[in-house]
Amino acid sequence: MTQATDFEPIFEHFIKQNSDHDLAHDLTHIKRVVNTAKVLAHQEQADLWIVIPAAYLHDCFSYPKDHPERHLSSLLAADKALQFLLSIEYPAHTYQAIYHAIAAHSFTANITPTTTEAQIVQDADRLDSLGAIGIARCIQVSCNLDSQLYSAHDPFAEERELNDQHYAIDHFFSKLFKLPETMNTVSGRKEANKRVIFMRQYLNQLRQEIGGF
Structure with missing residues (x-):
């Protein structure tokens, strides 16, 4: 009996053929997202026929971070994904749910995920x-x-406005540390909080090293 996992080599081949992303959105990123999505799907009893293709194809189109139409990337990725799924005759009853999961994954798109699979x-x-x-x-x-990496005069923005366009560390405070509260699943929120603790430990170590330990 055919399972969603049987399509994974086809999905991976498609991503390899259509990979024009920066290093932070390459195939290794895709595979990590897929693996995490599988774990969450098992815990939330979600439909893998939707979760697996959506996870593989969520970044099949993506504008650069500084592109003025970046917020449209997930919608364009959803369009491209559906064309591909049609071409490989993936079960048609999943299309709408997969489209929504891909469209809603993006932070900048600001689309609320309304299904467990999209969440x-x-x-x-x-x-x-x-x-x-x-x-x-x-x-x-x-x-x-x-x-x-950071501002030489005020590395942790203690006396200035955050500017993650100029300093990487600022992005921790302006966006990344806020992600746990945006998590949809209990398991996702728990893992997010654990990872944020590690990031704060990294910043504590960085503070010591910048200060000459």
């Missing part, structure tokens, strides 16, 4: 912005934007 894909994608991998990805993105 899981959104949580899985946001979890990949936190913890050890989240730190690494944040620095990768900041390098692409020619940002500095």
Whole structure:
């Protein structure tokens, strides 16, 4: 009997053929999101026929972070994903739910996920912005934007306005530390809080090293 997991090699091949993302949104990011989504789907008893393709294809189209139409990326990715699913004759009854899960995953799109599957894909994608991998990805993105790691005069924005366009560490405070409260699932929120603790430990260590320990 065919299962959703049987399509994974096809999804992965498609992503490899259509990969024009920055390093922070490459195939390794996709596979981490898929793995996390599977764990959450098991815990939330969600439909893998929807979760797996949506997780694989959520970034099949993406504008750069600084693109003026960045907020449209997830909708365009959903359109592209549906065209692909049609071409491989993936079960048609899943299309609407997969489209919604992909469209709603994006932070900038500001679309509320209304299904368990969409909530899981959104949580899985946001979890990949936190913890050890989240730190690494944040620095990768900041390098692409020619940002500095931190402000030499006020590294942790204690006496200035946050500016994550110029300083990578500012993004921790302006967005990343707020992600746990946006999680849809209990399991996602628990994991997000655990990863934020690690990130705060990293900042404490960074503070010591900047200050000459």
